[in-house]
C-alpha cells in the first residue's frame with residue numbers, strides 16, 4: 001500500500017484499516033485521519049506516535065488497559081483481536097503447559113496490582129521463555145519508568161502492525 005492510497009481513504013475506510021494499529025484504540029486512527037495528507041509512510045507512523053505522546057497520563061494508562069493479558073483469559077476464551085491472536089501465537093503463548101500458564105497468570109496479577117495497568121510487551125519480538133523473564137524483571141521497576149517502557153512496547157506493536165498493513169513499502173527497505 002503506498003502513501004497515495006492512504007491519503008485517498010475516507011474516514012470510514014481509514015479507521016477500518018488502521019483502527020487496531022494500537023490495540024482496541026480506534027480513536028487514535030480516527031484522530032490521525034484528520035491530519036492527512038501524510039508525506040510518506042514514516043510520517044503516518046509519526047502521527048500515530050505523536051498522538052500517543054501528547055496524551056495526558058490517564059490517556060496513556062488507558063491505552064495500556066486496552067491490552068489483553070499475554071496468555072490471559074481472553075486467549076483462553078478465544079476473544080482476542082486477530083492481531084493479538086497472531087502476535088500471541090507467534091510468541092508460542094497458545095500452547096503453554098499448565099505450569100507456564102499459571103506462572104504467567106500470577107506474574108500478570110502481581111504486575112497489575114503493583115502498577116494498575118497490565119504488562120504490555122511486543123509479543124512478536126519475544127517468546128515463551130522471554131515473556132515471564134521480562135515480566136519478572138520489569139515488576140521490580142519504578143512506576144514512572146515502567147509506564148515509559150510499556151508505552152515503548154505499545155509503539156513497537158504499532159510499528160509492526162503498520163508494517164503488516166502497509167506491506168513492503170514500509171519501513172523503508
Ligand SMILES: NC(=O)NC1=NC(=O)NC1=O
Nearest residue numbers: 084087119120121122123
Ligand atoms: N499485554 C500485551 O502485551 N498484549 C499484547 N502484546 C502484543 O504483542 N499483542 C498483544 O495483545
